[in-house]
Amino acid sequence: MPPRTDANRPCPLRPALRYRDRVARVLDLGPRARLVFAACWIVAQVALVLTAAGRPDGAFGFRMFPEASTIEIHLQRRVGDRVVPAPRGEWSARDTAGQLRHFSWHDRVRDPVLSVLDERRFASYGADAQLDRLKRALDDVSDHVPDDAETAQLQADVLVWRNGRGPETIALLGHPRSVP
């Protein structure tokens, strides 16, 4: 270890920076950092805004009140070669032991739009945003009913009124489940 010299000794006139001062120095950007930060910020914001149309919910794009669309979701199940309704998102099915069990869409889906079934509902952030979320919700619920040994696939028939026009019917499918 080299011997300590005067150059290594703390200067008595410049006491070590306190924590608060150190943090303040990080927040008080220097001249070059200001330009770099501002350039990155503006580029990122502009990129997020310009690419918002590519995201169904327009996230990070500041698209306020994009639509006045409504949707009505009807949940169904594919059991064998039949499609049976699941009114209000409730259904009963047998497990692998043959025991009859009750299942509910609402056990997993609490979102204020997607949790309302068989009723017309305002589609926040637009119909496409809600359809995209609904597809994911179908997959999620499909993955979280392991005791349902009957339902091969969940399906949602959605009536969509885009800004008052329609309705058009769109069928969304959850991913297939392996059932005995």
Next chain:
Amino acid sequence: MIGAALRHWRDEVGDVTALGAVRVALGLMLLHGAVRAARELSAGYFGDVFHWSMLPEALVPSRAVYTVLVAALGLLAVLVVAGLRSREAMLASALLGTYLLSCDRLQFHHNRWALLCMALLVSLSPCDRTFRIGGASAPAVGPLWPVRLAQLQVSIVYLASGGSKLFDADWRGGQVLLERFHLYASQAIDAGVPAGILAWLSHPDVTGALAKLAIGTELLLALGLWLRRTRWIALALGMIFHGIIEVTARVEGFSWLMLASYGLFFLPELGALRARFGRHGGPPVK
């Protein structure tokens, strides 16, 4: 010329007395957000049910960690409001809030994202020198580059919102407003709005004109707040615009956020007002 303009933007200093008021307003909104998150948590943890994380699922906090983070958000917001380590608290709030927002896209709202953006930008400004508990206020002159960037953010919000409506034929033509009036007419009547007014508003010609007015207002606000001649007109227009939004739609704290952000465009005027009526009178020290 561009170099000179950039240097001016980078090195500009000015009266930042009123930045403290903007900080307090943002802090209150952050606190409101933390309280809302705590209330929602008491009804159930989002991670236990269907959610949509923008991050890998492994990065979504557990219930216990999320509880701690929500409490931290509340504490940070209190520090922001009180002016205690407020810049650090505001930066931490913005980063933590963005992380939590990324953990569930179902909870994403433009107003929440806008608030986090503004909090981050304002944390880079000397917003901790006034409107704080304890300690004398420091000289109220400081760098303005973060303020200019935050002002630009306000314009980006208006431009993005107004621009997206302008390029949407349904919005531009009034169809979106017409349908909104149809959907919420009964609620408005229950709230005391005369049915005759609603019937008039629900005419396609009227909604078409209102849509163009709304788009024009947003685009005008994006520019008008910057110009000395139009700033006060833009302020009045913005207050009316957001007042109407506040009473006709549920937008959480969006209207309040934008109105608070207007303070960034009126720092000299607000600083003079505080010097005249506040405890720390006198001109700012250069």
